[in-house]
Amino acid sequence: MRIGFDAKRFFLNKTGLGNYSRDLVRILEKYVPENEYIKYTTKTGNYDIKDPNLEKTTRLPEGFINTRWPNLWRRRRIVHDLKKDNIDIFHGLSGEIPSGLAKAAIKSIVTIHDLIFMRHPELYHPIDRWIYKKKFRHACTAADRIIAISECTKNDIIDLFHIPENKIDVVYQGCHESFKTVKSEEQKRTIKEKLGLPQEFLLNVGTIEARKNILPVVKAIKDLAIPLVVVGKPTRYHQEVIEYIEQNKMENKVYFFQGLEMEELAILYAAATIFIYPSIYEGFGIPIIEALYSGTPVITSKMGVFPEAGGPSSCYVDPMDISQIHDAIKSLLQDTGKRKEMSKKGLEFVQKFNDDRVAQRMSAIYSAL
Incomplete structure (x- = not known):
């Protein structure tokens, strides 16, 4: 054809x-x-x-x-x-x-x-x-x-x-190959040194806009000893986030980046302690899949498509409930065993989105037409 x-x-x-x-x-x-x-x-x-x-x-x-x-x-x-x-x-x-x-x-x-x-x-x-x-x-x-x-x-x-x-x-969507390869400790150390990041951090990836809803996470970590790394293009909503950060003297707890190469981004995912994605609404939520392939435990929204993308082993919260987000982050930070279990089971779940399955499904639809 x-x-x-x-x-x-x-x-x-x-x-x-x-x-x-x-x-x-x-x-x-x-x-x-x-x-x-x-x-x-x-x-x-x-x-x-x-x-x-x-x-x-x-x-x-x-x-x-x-x-x-x-x-x-x-x-x-x-x-x-x-x-x-x-x-x-x-x-x-x-x-x-x-x-x-x-x-x-x-x-x-x-x-x-x-x-x-x-x-x-x-x-x-x-x-x-x-x-x-x-x-x-x-x-x-x-x-x-x-x-x-x-x-x-x-x-x-x-x-x-x-x-x-x-x-x-x-x-379902496929995922770039960069996220599917195991990253070495040297690669993780190098990206953290390049970006000036600490040993442990939360990661969020996506356009910095109201729908992606990163402000509640910033508020949730105010009293937690873990910084947040946000990778994405800023919009007007970004200024609202910056204002809260400045008012609460959190400049050293929130890092913003954009324009990373795909391989750099994939290493950053693998280096993160927890991936957090509090979006209000998505068609699918590909960053969740990228995190699962990277072996990084995920906290995301409990409604809509997110359980479909995150599977049974991710952690789900009300994206507007700051205390719930705070408690979920704190709990996972304190429980290394739980994070390892989420990483292992998440990687097993995400295989359903592998390239060969996407190709087989799409090819069958083309052939039927």
Whole structure:
């Protein structure tokens, strides 16, 4: 089969949707090489399009109209190129597919990551909510199949867009290979020295925004002898966190970083004493998976998708309850045996998200179409 991908996020997003797109394409190319995979994008960002392998499997808009209005090409005119390339199935990796695929006899699949903009509309500008809702509703209605990245997201699609359950398949996200290799004590020592970190620390990874909800953790460690390391891009919410830190003289207890290389980040996960992820809502929560693969015990939110991602051996708390977060951290810090047990059982649980299983599941869906 010839599979075409909407690869805008593959090339232009460094985290989130970009990681999902790159990991899925990598997994399919490795485990199901009998198919051909073509990536369609308006730009290639920092990627070297002259790389022979990338050049062979990447398509950019051509001609005056398509290059002058690349978003029009992505939304509609791309179908002409898909037909020319004899694409059997087009897969929208980030909640969108172009119009006209059915008329061109091209099967379609769309991956829906989450419907946060509908579950928590207060976090989005009204215009953005309107655009997302229009795009996602069209994709869910027009696509032949829908991939939900979790059971939680599947239920949201059914509930909010009234899509029949039998049209939706759940395929969990893969995870970058860097998190799956055992890190040496020397590697851990080196990253801590480079970043100026103490021997033990809590780790949180993700954009520093209200939905990710890191402020309650900062408040929870105020009287605990453990620092917090936060890796992520700051937003306006970051200033609220900084203000609390300054008011309570916690500058030496909270470290902020961004822009780490993937291998550095993976070593940091493995070096952390506990990974904490108090997010209010996610489509899946890939940082939880990264922590489990790294052998690091996880504290996360008890509602929504988080138990689905964290499994039976992670620790679950009310993300808004500061005392509950405080007690969970304190308890695990005092119980080395419990942390080791969580690490061992978490690593066993996370094998369900291995690349070969993702590839097998996705390949079966393509073949059925």
